[in-house]
Amino acid sequence: MNCAMRSSSNRPGQDRQRPCPPRQPRCGFNWRPGSFVGLFEKLRTAQFFNPGSSASLVRGRGGGQPPAGTGAAPRRDAARLPGMSSSRLVTIDCDYLGPGFAAAYLRVEGDEAAFVETNTTHAVPRLLAALDREGIAREAVRWVIVTHVHLDHAGGASALLAALPNATVLAHPRAARHLVDPSKLVKSAEAVYGAARFAELYGTILPIDAARVRSLEDRESVLLGGATLSFVHTRGHANHHFIVLDPAREAVFTGDTFGLVYPHLQRGRRFAFPSTSPTDFDAEAAHASIEVVRTSGARRAALTHFGEIEDLDVVAAQLHRWIDLSASLVEAAVPLAPAEAEAMIRKALDKEMERAAEEVGLALDARDHELLELDLALNAQGLAYVASKRRG
């Protein structure tokens, strides 16, 4: 997440490192307070929606039911190669912090392709290799979609764009400006990590020509080949977040809206938990956004962390429970001193993680705890931050 800076609560004792620029309290980039230098957010596929429910969500330009692969004229000068004619979705493991943490997706429809999520600049060779494997020309990539601007989602956008001559980045309006001018955000992150560590984590993030960045309003749609992709703004995890509805594949790309489902932790029954990392967590909005995904009509959710899932009801129920707990912890933390608040929240999250794991028959081992450490720490920080805002 993010730029954990607080524009209006620079109170002694609760302030960590807040190098974000004033007047941009939601820079949304994925840096952590100094105590997490060396740790960072771990990061995290897809065909017919129920006509009724998708109609309620897909209303933008080109919205409504997709043309089902018909009627879409080939666009631009996209090179039609063998293997480009089918509709498909490819999951790419970005190997961010190891395998199974962060995915990007390659979506192909007709003779056009799109990436959903870019991960970091270090993942770009993996994304381009996926194109090569699929026999898709770089010129055929029309869209690069980032669900939000946390660095494990959008950090690779500028490097990826440089390799894709016809691609336009699609982003939430609150995210787009940081893609066009990432200078303050990069500076902020470098102030936390140091330039060398930042480069190691994220590589070089360059400004993207504004002409190649398109902001999408809530429920707006674009075409990909013969398919329609529709965007729904979803607050709760980040204020600059949208999800992508893909009716032609009965899928929804959820970014961080539908929790974290790490493959390594699916050894019992389903095991999901949310990301409440700083700075934008909002329990009510998170509940609502989870329901937007669950009732979207999609049969599959493609999570950035990690992969396709089909049991949307099960995951949603687990997430709602976590969000309820998170909201109550924020409430309980308001009267506490900042350090005490974060410690109290962390302890409660640890306990709930054990309980939730046990409930689904998952025995957490040392490696699991190591895997969970960063998310638990970030989630506690995010909740403590919301409490600090309420404290005033």
Ligand SMILES: [Zn+2]
């Ligand atoms: Zn995020």
